[in-house]
Amino acid sequence: MAELMLGLKRTHRCAEISEKNIGEKVTIMGWVQKNRNKGGLIFVDVRDRSGLIQVVFEEESTDNEMLAKAAKLRSEFVVAVVGTVEARSGAVNENLATGAVEIKPEELRILSESETPPFPIExxxxxxxxxxxxxxxxxxxxxxxxxxxxxxxxxxxxxxxxxxxxxxxxxxxxxxxxxxxxxxxxxxxxxxxxxxxxxxxxxxxxxxxxxxxxxxxxxxxxxxxxxxxxxxxxxxxxxxxxxxxxxxxxxxxxxxxxxxxxxxxxxxxxxxxxxSLPIPRMTWQEAMDRYGSDKPDTRFGMELVDVTETVKDCEFVVFKGAVENGGSVRGINAKGQGAMPRKKIDKLVDFAKDFGAKGLAYIAIQEDGTVKSSFAKFMKEEEMSALIQAMGGENGDLLLFAADKNKVVWDVLGNLRLELARQMELLDKSEYKFLWVTEFPLLEWNDEQNRFTAMHHPFTMPMEEDLQYIDTDPGRVRAKAYDIVLNGNEIGGGSVRIFNQEIQNKMFEVLGFTPEQAEEQFGFLLRAFKYGVxxxxxxxxxxxxxxxxxxxxxxxxxxxxxxxxxxxxxxxxxxxxxxxxxxxxxxxxxxxx
The missing domain is CATH 3.30.930.10 (Bira Bifunctional Protein; Domain 2)
Incomplete structure (x- = not known):
């Protein structure tokens, strides 16, 4: 039967009690974590948001009514305990903040009973x-x-x-x-x-x-x-x-x-x-070229290498076709992974296809220097050597290549780099690597809508020196935009806003808004901009x-x-x-x- 508080007041949260409180009378309230009945001794762990403390009911010093009540306590019952803090009679529990003390109770109230929970609270x-x-x-x-x-x-x-x-x-x-x-x-x-x-x-x-x-x-x-x-x-x-x-x-x-x-x-x-301040900064272009991502994880290396120049004259049709179509060929070097089984490499190929790759070319350099490659027969020996050298390839390394339009190559290798880091256990959660990514493109082309859309939003200020390209080459215009990245996650982003009416109108025009559409959607903002911004x-x-x-x-x-x-x-x-x-x-x- 649940009891009432009847004026009882909590003096401490469970884990606030320490050796400093030995000899004090305290009142704690919380949930029963565990009840261990050792016959003559009942150990009850009481938990609240601060942690746990042990309450010990002894047969010799506890009246029968309270002992009977303690024996019926179950996991998740809500209790109030009044008692004296004592040094722990058994071994000190080093894993517990309150491991050196326990409470000897003089009053126990069951404030609320609980059904058996559908899973353990742990x-x-x-x-x-x-x-x-x-x-x-x-x-x-x-x-x-x-x-x-x-x-x-x-x-x-x-x-x-x-x-x-x-x-x-x-x-x-x-x-x-x-x-x-x-x-x-x-x-x-x-x-x-x-x-x-x-x-x-x-x-x-x-x-x-x-x-x-x-x-x-x-x-x-x-x-x-x-x-x-x-x-x-x-x-x-x-x-x-x-x-x-x-x-x-x-x-x-x-x-x-x-x-x-x-x-x-x-x-x-x-x-x-x-x-450590200042936090490093990197432009969007550099982030894409080096990491294939605008939110690069810099806790490990394995950076992308552009080998377009190295392979542009080779006969391997995949590389040749990408270069001729204005794309690029880039690779990553997974150090020490040269002995990766073929089955595992095939899984990486499937992974790459999820990000738009038609395939993945590879060179596996064995520890003895032997080269296994998916495209060696299309390359002259000196071309192969030049490619391995451009990638910094050494005995025991696995070199992986993507060839396509830049956007696809970045996406494929940027994600592949992270997947390999997971497999190679290079991601340390206790390390916090911050990075500012700056100078994003102002606009990105949307194939579905056949127009430019704002990469951030329509109020982002272009970089002043790029304004000259806004009519002739909008894709070239960089924005005064910045993201804060932590361990490969964008945790925040922002920009300098347009405060000039002419630039704002030009931005709407480039995005395909008629003046009427701009007025209908953002009229109140545009009106505010007429009164001193x-x-x-x-x-x-x-x-x-x-x-x-x-x-x-x-x-x-x-x-x-x-x-x-x-x-x-x-x-x-x-x-x-x-x-x-x-x-x-x-x-x-x-x-x-």
Whole structure:
């Protein structure tokens, strides 16, 4: 039978008790982790978010009623224990913060009983994720998940403190906004008061934060939910959290400076990690050429080597065709992998095909210097030697090549490089390698729409020296855009914004907007731009992804309290769900079959 608190007050969380408290009377409250009845001695581990402590009920010193109550305790019962802190009578448990002490109880209250949980509440649970997410309220009791969410809270708190000290104001922007079809799909919300009209949920507070700069607030930030109705990948969520900021009267270096100091503070105070400043910078072009990725993982080498010049005159049709079509031939050197079995190499070929490769050429150099290659018969001996030399190939190395348009070659080798690093165990989660990637292309060509689209968004400032190409060669124009990358993950990105009306109009023109379309979608921003706009720039972090990397987790679901699964549903609440017909009628909506 559950009992009431009746004025009982907790004095300590479980793991706050230490040898300093020996001899003190304390009151703890929490969940029963384990109950071990040794006949005459009952050991009960009580857990709360701080950790565990052992309570010892002894037959000689405990009245029969309390002993009987202790014997019926089961996993996940909620209890209150009043007792005295003593030095542990048995061996000290080095793995436990409270391993040197225990509580000798004088009062036990069962505040709430529990059914047997559908899975054990323990760290590094082996239970299937689907079951854990269905019972997320139990899963969240696991100490590792609790540590992750505590860390997330600390990151948010520290960020708020730091930005406030740097003169930023925390200002909330609306969730019910106008839909702008550029970019990913919006979540739409029907309006009851305006039948047939819809709000959208924001994919980011972009336009509002720019308006706040127009309104003279100088520095804004917000830790804010954003929404995207995307085709979900394993590590995407339909709703995610951004640390969002915007600054006035600044350029690229100012934004980078404040953010480097923010990252250094967060990583030092939460993880004890020194982030050495300044963080290295690399242009987008260099990142693509060296790593095949605009978010390169620089914890290991295995960089791409452009061998187009070396092979341009050879007779191997795959290489020759790529060069003639304006593409390139590039390779990576997997050091020490020359003895990789053919079956494993074939798997790498299949992997490469997933990223658009038609195949993968390879040279396996054996330890004795013998060369095995998929294309040796098409190469002269001196051509083969020159190629191995260009790749820095040595005995025991495996050289892998892709030949196609640059975009395909980068994509294939960039992903292959990461796959090999995983297989070769080169990825150390305890190492934090930051990198700024700068000077992104302003535009990218979209084959489906047969037009240029904005690589970031339509308000990104082109680099001043590239403005001359905007009409004649738009693809050549670089943007004042920058991403912050950590261990091969983009954790944040931003840009300097256009504050000049002429450049903004030109940008809309290049993107294929008529003046009428631009006015219809972004009219309120364009009107604001007629009344004195300061130069401004901003950046937003993906908080979920950053905390995931800090916590050394593989999934953002492990750092979000109530995440959705891959199809954007919530297994616990069973959202999304059907709604009452009456609700639909009020909204003037009718469902088609």
């Amino acid at each position: 760290e590094n649970s082996k239970t299937k994720e689907e079951l854990r997410l269905k019972y997320r309220f139990l899963d969240l009791r696991r100490p590792d998940l609790q540590r992750n969410l505590i860390m997330r809270s600390q990151v948010a708190t520290l960020t708020r403190q730091f930005l406030a000290e740097e003169g930023f104001l925390e200002i909330e922007t609306p969730f019910l906004i106008k839909s702008t079809p550029e970019g990913a799909r919006d979540y739409l919300v029907p309006s009851r008061v305006h039948p047939g009209n819809f709000y959208a949920l924001p994919q980011s507070p972009q336009i509002f934060k720019q308006l706040l700069m127009c309104s003279g607030y100088d520095r804004y930030f917000q830790i804010v939910k954003c929404f995207r109705d995307e085709d979900l990948r394993a590590d995407r969520q339909p709703e995610f959290t951004q640390i969002d900021m915007e600054l006035s009267f600044v350029d690229v270096d100012d934004v980078i400076d404040v953010n480097e100091r923010l990252l250094a503070k967060v990583f030092k105070e939460i993880l004890g990690e020194e982030v 300061p130069p401004h720039a901003g950046l937003a972090y993906g908080l979920d992804r950053m905390v995931m990397l800090m916590a050394k987790e593989d999934s953002i679901r492990d750092v979000i309290a109530f995440p959705k699964v891959k199809d954007a549903s919530d297994l616990m609440t069973e959202a999304p769900s059907a709604v009452d017909v009456k609700q639909l009628e009020e909204l003037g909506l009718e469902l088609s079959e």
